[in-house]
Every structure is written in structure tokens, then in C-alpha cells.
Amino acid sequence: MIYLLIIVVLLVLAAIGIYNGLIQSRNRVDEAWSDIEVQLKRRYDLIPNLVNTVKGYAKHEEGTLMQVTEARAKATSITMDPTKLDAAQMVKFQAAQGELTQAVGKLLAVAEQYPDLKANQNFLSLQSDLTDTEDKIQAARRFYNGNVRDYNTKLQTFPTNLFASMFAFTTRTFFDIDDKGPESQPVNVQF
């Protein structure tokens, strides 16, 4: 009888340990996601400034400017709830972010054609801030994905997987920006 009791107590203690471990990893994932959001927010804030600066110099680039503004509006319209990041939502979000990255990249490339713009101090600092923000998004993404990997591994390995389904823990989705990158873009050289 006493042995049975000891075994039950041990099992309960182990279950508590596993449960707390899962909560801890899940919180790490959520925290990592909020790091990404901080950086995305920073990018959203920088873009209107960039658009306005470019507007003053490059009047013929209405199309590119519109594209950036629209891509930004589209990206900001998707609100992601970190507690239920499902795959479908994530795909949409990734696509919107990728589009924005590309539109901004195109705008910066267009700006190369305007020597006055390139000499503008405000533009230069915006450009370097944006590049820096892109780097930070990358870094935050890497940290998030690392945490998702650890969390998912925990969820899927024995014996944690038994508890995970019991307490309705679900795997999280990786954040891979759907950015085709400059290498897959058609190269547009103008003389």
C-alpha cells in the first residue's frame, strides 16, 4: 500500500515537472514572438518617413511608392495572436511580410537613380535604419524559430507528448519570411 502511494506521488511530481516545463517553453516562444513584433513595428514606423522623403525627390515613382504603402497597409492589417499561431495564418503573414520587404527593397533600388536623394542626410539615415531593422527582424526570427524548435521537439518526444495532448498543447509554426530574395528577382539594369 505504502509503495503504491510512493509511486503515485512520484508520478504526480513528474507530471507537475513536465507540465511546468511545457509552460516555460511555450512562454519562451510567446516572448520570442513579441520580440519579432517589436522589430516589425519599428519597420512599419520607418516606412512612411521613407516614402515621404522619396516623394520629394522622385516624383515619377508613384507606382513604387504606392506599392510600398499598400504592402505596409496589408502587413499591418494582419494581426497575429501569439497564443494561436496556426499554419494558415502564418503563411498569410509571411507572404505579407515578404511582399513588404520586397517593395521596400525595390524602393531603395529606385532611389539609387536620384543623386539628390542619395545625398539627402535624412534619406541616408532612414536607409541605414531600415537595413538595420531588417537585420534585427532576421535576428528575432532566428531566436523565435529556435524556441519553436525546442518547444515542438519537447511536445513530440516521449513521454512529454502524452501530457501535451492531455493538456491541449499544440505545436507552433516556424516563421520563415517568404522572401524570394534578390537572387530570384529579374535583374533590371538601366543605363
Next chain:
Amino acid sequence: MVYTQIATNKRNTALLITFFLVLIIGLAFVFSQNLNSPALLPVAVIVSVLMSIGSYYYSDKIVLAMSHAKEIQRSEDSELYRTVENLSIAAGLPTPKIYLIDDTAPNAFATGRDPKHAVLCITSGLREKLNKQELEGVISHELSHVGNYDIRLSTIIVVLVGIVSLLSNWMLRIGFFGRRNRDNNQAGAIIGIIGIILALLSPIAATLIQLAISRKREYLADASGVLLTRFPEGLASALRKIAADQEPLEVANNATAHLFIVNPYKSNLNGRSAGSSLARLFDTHPPIQERIKRLEEM
């Protein structure tokens, strides 16, 4: 791996402080017995407790002051700042403060009691001689020390060992030179003996530093640093450059040598001590060639 490393470091720090407290209070007990001054014991208890608390909260500042490091602002070197920020984000750590040592010998260390109070310190030589990728390699190595809580243990060691060697010096003096003008010869002799014991103890304590800051820790920081940059060649090339530079770092001393990414004395750099296993036993850092080799194999 990293989480068990954190637990080990926290435990070792607590053990070290306990050992220090026991040592100082034990000494005070011996003294108060022999010198017939019972007031000494409570005074020593209070002083040593204050010293321990002080070393926990202020050792990073002491280390930075010892190294003549100055804090730099974002406006002074925004590129360095950004590099540190980006790598901290990737490591999931708060951005540490950045300090600069004005010395042309390239080297770097991290200090502080936890990631929230971490300080990253590099020499101006490192900043000038390394390119961006190499700099990223070094910074991510230091950030892994921050994330591992290696910084807490290694910084507190500096101060506690410093206090012990100070005490041993002081007691040797009282023991040898103070004896003549004293009526009570016996007390002087006891202080002298304890001084000798302490004088023997502090090199052992210094060796303990080297054991505590085991060379495995440097390999681990190299490896987890590479996990951040995903570019082992960056750190390998930085280590190669630092090894090629023969200039010693003037602000480093025996107490702080183990903090740096590469031994600031450059004694073990080019495998010179590789032949003598006894010499290697007392090295604070693994041979740099071995570290580069491991990085290249990643």
C-alpha cells in the same frame, strides 16, 4: 546543455561565496581566540558579509575600473552598437552595455552578475583590427558567456581572490615585520603562520580560478557563439588575428586574465607551451590553435 550550465554556474558562485565567508570568519575566530579580543569575531562576520554582498553587486564595476574601461554611447560607434544589438536579439538577451578599453592589443571580455546587468568590453585594438564578421564572432562568443552566467562566476572570482591575496599580504607583513615591536611574541607568530598559510593559499585559489573557469567553458562559448552567427569562420579568423598579434594587454593582470576571450599574456598562443603538459595544466585558456581547429571542423 546551456540550461544545466546556467544552474552549475549559479551553484558554483554560491559555493564560492560560502567558502569565502567560512574562510574569513574561521580566520577571525582563530585570531579572536589567540589575541583575546572577542570583538574581532562579530566585526569580521559583518565585514565579510558586506564584502560578499559588495562583490556580488559591484564586482563588475571593480573589474571594469581595474581594466580602465569606459562606457561608449551609441552615437560614438553606431555600427558596433547595432552589431551587439542584433546578436543580442538573436541570442534572446537584453542588449548589454558596451565598454571600450583604449589599448591596441585586440581582446574582449564580458562581465556582470546576470544578463540584465551584463557589460561587454572590447579593446580599441579589437575594434580596429577585426572586420564585421570577425567582430560578430567575438561578440557572440562573449554573449554566450553572458547567457550561460559564466560572467557571474568569473567576475566574482576576481574580487574574492583579490581580497584573499590582499589579506595574505597584509598578514605576512604583520607577522614578519610587526613582531619585533610587540611584547606578545606568540600572537605575532600566530599571525605570521596564518599569513604564510594564506600566502600559500592564494596561489591555490588562483589555480582554482583556472579550474573553475575550465577550458571547456571557452570551447562551449565558442560553439554556442557560432550557433548565433552560423559562421564559424568569422570567430576562427578573429582568433587567428588575435593570436598573430603579439602585443600584451597592459591593463590585464593575474586576477582578470581568465575573463578575456584570449589569454592577454599571449603565453600559450602559438602552441609554445603545447609541449609541456604541466604548463598547459595551469593555462586559463585552451590553446588557441586547438580552438581554431575545432571551429574549422564545425
